[in-house]
Amino acid sequence: MEEFVVRGQNKRSPANDAISPRKKIKLERMKQEEEEEEEDEFSHPVPWQKIEAEGLDCDYALLFSKEEADHLLKQLEEEVVYSTGEEAKVQIFGKVYDIPRKQATHGDAGLTYTYSGVARLACPWTPTLEYIRDAVTKATGQTFNFVLVNRYKDGRDHMGEHRDDEKELDPLCPIASVSLGAPRDFVFRHRDTRGKRTRRQIEPVKLELAHGSLLLMNSPTNTFWYHGLPVRKKISLPRVNLTFRRILLDQKKRPSVDSQQGTSD
Incomplete structure (x- = not known):
């Protein structure tokens, strides 16, 4: 299933030799202003592929060419300093574990993400x-005002299944995931199919996130679907993933998820 974002056609004035020079200038200015407005809004139109399932809504595209993606990955390897100590650990069911990858957090001044x-x-x-x-x-x-950077040194580094549904996140804003480096499998699993007592039979959705790609996880995906990056031992090259998010500055003004999605988790 594919859907493409197609840039709108610019309005064109009909060819007419009888139009006065003054009116021609005015029409050309109007056309130029329309082109500038369109360029400001979407300067880099990309062909999107729609990925859908019950309660899952994603858009996928190649955002960067191989040459640009190679350059960006090289720059990130030089710029990003990853967390150590307590920030390099994760708490699961009361137990603390080392995170099986490297992480860093960047964003606007004063923002925190828990x-x-x-x-x-x-x-x-x-x-x-x-x-x-x-x-x-x-x-x-x-x-977006925040990004979580995950670096996987090879296919043994991974991420367990989870949902990005923390209270700090704006539920009306998609999470934008940019992948650079080795392509990796990315698996979505519906919440009703997890655990020993599965309630329904819904097939998981598996994607291969390519070098330079962008995946948008739109609402209500993170309500119904878990996602993870499984171990792939044959992969020897690194991958850096950037998940851009919008963190609410005033959580009292948090939009109602129920009113937008018609359900609650």
Whole structure:
């Protein structure tokens, strides 16, 4: 199932030799203004592929060429400093474990993000993270104030199944996931199919996230579907993943998820 975001056609004035020079200039100015407005809104139109299942709504596209993705990955390897100590651990059912990958958090000044029992303060944006964030904004029309960086040194580094449903996140904003480096399998599993007492038979959705790709996880995906990055021992090359998010500055103004999705978790 594919859907493409197609850039709108520019309005064109009919060819007419009888139009006065003054009116021609005015029409040309109007056309130029329309082109500038369109360029500001979506400077980098990309072909989107729609990925859908019951309660799952995602959009996928190649955002960067191989050459640009190679350059961005190289820059990130030089710029990003990953967490150590307590911030490199995760709490699961009361037990603390080392995170099976490297992590870093960046964003606007003063932002914090809490998950798995650990609060993480956002470091300032690096030039490359700002560049990628702006490219994602131009492609999607969405703004983001925080990014979680995950680095997988090879296929043994992984991420367990989880949902990005923390209270700090704006539920009306999609999570934008940019992948750089080795392609990896990304698996969605419906919440009703997990555990020993599965209530329903719903097939998981598996994607291979390519080098330079962008995956948008739209509402209500994170209500109904868990996602994870499983171990792939044959992969020897690193991968860096950036998940751009919008954190609410005033959680009292948090939009109602129920009113938007018609359900609660």
